Amino acid sequence: MTAPATIRSVEVLDVRFPTSDQLDGSDALHTDPDYSSTYVILRTDRDGLEGHGTTFTIGRGNELCAAAARTLGQRLVGLTLAEIQNDMRTVVRGFTQDSQMRWVGPEKGVVHLATAAVVNALWDLLARAADLPLWRFVCELEPERLVGMLDFSYVTDALTPDEAVAVLRRERPHRDARTAALEEQGYPAYTTSCGWLGYSDERLRELCTAAIDAGWNDFKLKVGVDPTDDDRRCGIVRELIGPDRRLMIDANQRWDVDEAIAAVNALARHDLRWIEEPTSPDDVLGHARVAQSVAPVRVATGEQCQNRVVFKQLMQAGGVHYVQVDACRVGGLNEVLVIMLLARRFGLPVCPHAGGVGLCEYVNHLVMIDFVMLTGSTEDRITEYVSHLDEHFETPARMCGGRYYPPLEPGYGTRLHPASLDEFRFPDGPCWSERLAASSNGHDGGVAR
Amino acid sequence: MTAPATIRSVEVLDVRFPTSDQLDGSDALHTDPDYSSTYVILRTDRDGLEGHGTTFTIGRGNELCAAAARTLGQRLVGLTLAEIQNDMRTVVRGFTQDSQMRWVGPEKGVVHLATAAVVNALWDLLARAADLPLWRFVCELEPERLVGMLDFSYVTDALTPDEAVAVLRRERPHRDARTAALEEQGYPAYTTSCGWLGYSDERLRELCTAAIDAGWNDFKLKVGVDPTDDDRRCGIVRELIGPDRRLMIDANQRWDVDEAIAAVNALARHDLRWIEEPTSPDDVLGHARVAQSVAPVRVATGEQCQNRVVFKQLMQAGGVHYVQVDACRVGGLNEVLVIMLLARRFGLPVCPHAGGVGLCEYVNHLVMIDFVMLTGSTEDRITEYVSHLDEHFETPARMCGGRYYPPLEPGYGTRLHPASLDEFRFPDGPCWSERLAASSNGHDGGVAR
Numbered sequence: 001m002t003a004p005a006t007i008r009s010v011e012v013l014d015v016r017f018p019t020s021d022q023l024d025g026s027d028a029l030h031t032d033p034d035y036s037s038t039y040v041i042l043r044t045d046r047d048g049l050e051g052h053g054t055t056f057t058i059g060r061g062n063e064l065c066a067a068a069a070r071t072l073g074q075r076l077v078g079l080t081l082a083e084i085q086n087d088m089r090t091v092v093r094g095f096t097q098d099s100q101m102r103w104v105g106p107e108k109g110v111v112h113l114a115t116a117a118v119v120n121a122l123w124d125l126l127a128r129a130a131d132l133p134l135w136r137f138v139c140e141l142e143p144e145r146l147v148g149m150l151d152f153s154y155v156t157d158a159l160t161p162d163e164a165v166a167v168l169r170r171e172r173p174h175r176d177a178r179t180a181a182l183e184e185q186g187y188p189a190y191t192t193s194c195g196w197l198g199y200s201d202e203r204l205r206e207l208c209t210a211a212i213d214a215g216w217n218d219f220k221l222k223v224g225v226d227p228t229d230d231d232r233r234c235g236i237v238r239e240l241i242g243p244d245r246r247l248m249i250d251a252n253q254r255w256d257v258d259e260a261i262a263a264v265n266a267l268a269r270h271d272l273r274w275i276e277e278p279t280s281p282d283d284v285l286g287h288a289r290v291a292q293s294v295a296p297v298r299v300a301t302g303e304q305c306q307n308r309v310v311f312k313q314l315m316q317a318g319g320v321h322y323v324q325v326d327a328c329r330v331g332g333l334n335e336v337l338v339i340m341l342l343a344r345r346f347g348l349p350v351c352p353h354a355g356g357v358g359l360c361e362y363v364n365h366l367v368m369i370d371f372v373m374l375t376g377s378t379e380d381r382i383t384e385y386v387s388h389l390d391e392h393f394e395t396p397a398r399m400c401g402g403r404y405y406p407p408l409e410p411g412y413g414t415r416l417h418p419a420s421l422d423e424f425r426f427p428d429g430p431c432w433s434e435r436l437a438a439s440s441n442g443h444d445g446g447v448a449r
Numbered sequence: 450m451t452a453p454a455t456i457r458s459v460e461v462l463d464v465r466f467p468t469s470d471q472l473d474g475s476d477a478l479h480t481d482p483d484y485s486s487t488y489v490i491l492r493t494d495r496d497g498l499e500g501h502g503t504t505f506t507i508g509r510g511n512e513l514c515a516a517a518a519r520t521l522g523q524r525l526v527g528l529t530l531a532e533i534q535n536d537m538r539t540v541v542r543g544f545t546q547d548s549q550m551r552w553v554g555p556e557k558g559v560v561h562l563a564t565a566a567v568v569n570a571l572w573d574l575l576a577r578a579a580d581l582p583l584w585r586f587v588c589e590l591e592p593e594r595l596v597g598m599l600d601f602s603y604v605t606d607a608l609t610p611d612e613a614v615a616v617l618r619r620e621r622p623h624r625d626a627r628t629a630a631l632e633e634q635g636y637p638a639y640t641t642s643c644g645w646l647g648y649s650d651e652r653l654r655e656l657c658t659a660a661i662d663a664g665w666n667d668f669k670l671k672v673g674v675d676p677t678d679d680d681r682r683c684g685i686v687r688e689l690i691g692p693d694r695r696l697m698i699d700a701n702q703r704w705d706v707d708e709a710i711a712a713v714n715a716l717a718r719h720d721l722r723w724i725e726e727p728t729s730p731d732d733v734l735g736h737a738r739v740a741q742s743v744a745p746v747r748v749a750t751g752e753q754c755q756n757r758v759v760f761k762q763l764m765q766a767g768g769v770h771y772v773q774v775d776a777c778r779v780g781g782l783n784e785v786l787v788i789m790l791l792a793r794r795f796g797l798p799v800c801p802h803a804g805g806v807g808l809c810e811y812v813n814h815l816v817m818i819d820f821v822m823l824t825g826s827t828e829d830r831i832t833e834y835v836s837h838l839d840e841h842f843e844t845p846a847r848m849c850g851g852r853y854y855p856p857l858e859p860g861y862g863t864r865l866h867p868a869s870l871d872e873f874r875f876p877d878g879p880c881w882s883e884r885l886a887a888s889s890n891g892h893d894g895g896v897a898r
Contacts (some may be wrong), residue, residue, distance in 0.1 A: 029546065029548065029551065030548055030549070030551070030552065031548045032548050032549065033548075033549060033552075034549065057549075057552050057553055058549050058552045059549035059550075059552075060520065060547065060549040060550045061517075061549060061550040061552060061553035061560065062553075063516070064513055064516055064517055064553060064559060064560070065553060067512070067513055067516060068510075068513055068559075071509065097478065098509065099478065099479055099480045099481050099482075100479070100481065100482060100483065100506075100507050100508035100509040100510060101508075101509045101510040102478065102479070103479065103482075103506050103507045103508075103510060103753075104506055104510035104511075104513060104514060104558060104559050104562060105558050105559075106702075106730075106753065107731075108557050108558045108731070108755065109553060109554050109557045109558025109559055109560060109561075110513060110517075110553050110554075110558055110559035110560065111510065111513070111558060111559065112558075113553060153705060154705055154706075154728060154729040154731075154732060154735070155705075156705045156706075156707065157705060157706040157707055157735065157738070253555075256602060256603055256604075256605045256606060257603075257605075257606040258605065258606055279603060280603040280758045281555075282556075282557070282603075282755070282756065282758040282759055282762075283603060283758050283761075283762065284733055284734070284762060285733070285762045285765055285766060286603070286606065286758075286762075289606070304552075304555065306557065306731070307731065309729045309731040309732050309735075310731055312732075313731075313732065313733060313734045313735075316734055317734060
């Protein structure tokens with residue numbers, strides 16, 4: 001990044017896909033998701049150079065994230081890329097620690113999801129300016145420089161910046177060999193596309209069978225509404241996939257702590273690798289009790305864990321075995337990297353959440369960074385993949401044979417086709433304006449009764 | 450409440466007071482607060498019957514809460530008061546568990562602050578329909594009925610609804626005697642009005658002296674930016690108030706865990722009753738470590754604790770001694786009552802947060818409920834009082850001699866004068882339109898650079 005470039009404007013779009021039509025993505029608590037994106041475009045004065053970023057939501061509420069991203073994004077107008085890269089920690093803390101705005105967070109919910117869209121757009125911009133895929137751009141930063149871009153506040157009791165630098169230094173000599181290994185073998189994934197809760201048994205069987213034929217070895221099933229249904233569906237999948245493939249279940253926070261323990265133990269006969277989101281994402285101590293009480297089934301969580309402070313505690317308390325950080329929820333790449341460093345410190349595998357539009361594209365970069373910079377291992381590491389909606393991306397996640405492969409194109413990978421932005425813009429894109437005209441009780445952006 | 454009444458419309462106003470002019474309310478992280486209200490008005494078809502509710506914020510971001518409250522409030526239009534009161538748990542879960550909107554929470558930040566404004570407006574409406582002050586309306590509900598209105602999800606490992614009913618039943622015989630005691634003696638308060646961080650030493654001395662003369666016995670000082678300043682300011686206050694009055698300090702989340710421990714121990718010689726918000730409000734385990742490491746100084750926290758799940762854990766882990774629940778942050782009165790019941794279960798005093806516009810008015814009701822329904826004790830219980838802005842309320846908190854007295858007027862007490870709503874409406878009220886005209890770089894609702 002040598003040529004000067006200054007951010008001149010920020011545009012934020014509210015984009016929604018009507019996935020609730022087919023119950024794609026449905027689970028115990030999110031029964032009718034419309035996969036959505038708070039889509040941020042940073043424009044510069046350098047010809048054609050833009051940064052695009054997205055936050056994933058599931059419909060109503062996306063307008064709040066978009067409004068917050070518009071406010072936050074204005075802070076960037078007038079800054080050069082060099083200024084941003086040289087003091088990115090300050091830029092990001094400008095978002096998270098705004099002296100008034102932090103009251104309505106801090107570092108959680110709407111404002112933190114919005115921060116992620118803007119921060120990820122910034123990284124996309126920096127990587128494109130350097131003409132590199134994001135993962136490669138990050139892996140080439142000097143450890144001191146990268147760590148200096150991150151905010152370790154509230155986690156230094158578990159990991160200091162100096163310790164983080166030391167880890168990165170130690171792993172650095174392996175960088176090229178690990179990159180070559182990824183190019184050759186990719187990174188293992190599993191599929192959630194079969195087991196959404198709204199699907200019939202018949203559809204579950206069909207999709208499972210197709211996924212086995214396509215080479216998948218790890219399967220995840222949504223549970224949590226009815227114990228009898230859960231038991232039957234687990235049985236169907238286990239029978240189809242046989243004893244050697246792996247089965248995980250996901251309750252999407254449906255249970256209280258004691259309920260979770262009873263429910264998982266009742267399903268354990270199906271040989272489960274993990275229970276995902278057994279209870280409230282805010283309940284660190286509850287997760288720790290579940291983890292102690294359902295072994296050898298392990299606990300996975302993270303897609304709704306709000307920030308590094310909660311992840312730190314889950315790790316300290318033994319409440320998580322698989323760290324499913326979300327690329328959007330925790331305030332963007334900077335905080336994801338802190339959480340990855342924490343996971344490395346606690347010896348826990350990072351398996352990022354990818355069930356949403358744009359998440360697989362982000363995750364494709366994140367697992368490369370984790371492997372190259374931090375672990376060099378794929379053992380017991382397996383990352384979600386959901387193929388819905390990948391046709392809308394300019395550079396969809398690079399998948400082959402159930403594995404993620406290193407992205408080749410510059411940037412962070414979540415740029416949507418202009419035609420998709422036009423079609424699915426809410427509420428004025430044709431997809432939605434037609435629906436709104438057809439039914440004033442339908443997808444109206446308000447709250448269904 | 451016998452006559453039928455139906456909610457016909459919801460209006461939400463963004464109201465902001467320019468308190469940053471004087472640095473009222475300034476602390477280590479919130480350096481320039483403009484005390485603000487997301488103000489909800491529920492209108493009914495019964496002549497003149499309205500419910501008003503508010504959420505407190507400190508400026509930027511209030512527009513997000515207002516937008517969320519508008520969306521949530523629409524769910525109420527067409528419901529009768531009887532329908533709401535008969536199944537309030539379902540009505541409130543409609544806000545917190547909306548199948549799409551919960552993704553941008555859940556139960557935290559912007560959407561939960563907005564929920565509080567709407568829920569509190571509902572209680573104001575129910576109490577006014579019954580022609581009772583809110584605290585009295587609540588205290589007259591049968592235990593089974595009241596508990597049935599509350600959401601115990603994610604906290605049943607600490608307290609079940611049946612256990613809550615049993616507690617309320619046990620305390621019920623004392624109701625009338627406790628009410629009489631409150632009428633006679635009030636409920637103890639302390640003042641934060643002296644010690645905001647932006648004030649000079651001279652102003653600190655003046656305000657402290659005036660507060661002593663006015664009969665206050667408990668004083669709180671903001672700390673956390675500079676250790677030398679903190680030590681000097683603590684010394685000034687301790688000297689003025691003498692050895693018998695009590696001094697508390699408040700760091701407003703300024704420190705990491707180990708920093709907090711060192712900083713509090715360095716100030717302990719000033720004989721401190723509590724350290725408030727030593728670190729991140731999300732850090733349950735961090736608070737527990739601080740509590741263990743700074744004794745006999747105790748830990749107070751809660752104004753930014755997002756919901757009952759975090760409070761439950763703080764209590765389980767020994768991370769809090771004084772439960773400073775905020776009447777707005779946790780989703781409204783229903784969740785405040787669950788947190789009060791949890792505190793009763795763990796034997797911890799509830800000292801609600803009141804440093805904000807409208808909070809003292811809410812708290813005036815909350816401490817009455819706590820005393821009458823749950824504890825009958827004022828021992829080691831002391832509640833914040835800040836007099837800023839009370840002239841804008843129709844029925845400001847009922848204070849006398851440093852004590853809260855039972856509110857007498859119907860409703861939940863946060864109704865602003867119409868003239869105040871007009872003057873301070875953002876951005877179009879005269880207060881703000883004049884400022885915006887005077888300076889395009891000033892209070893513009895965007896983000897200061």
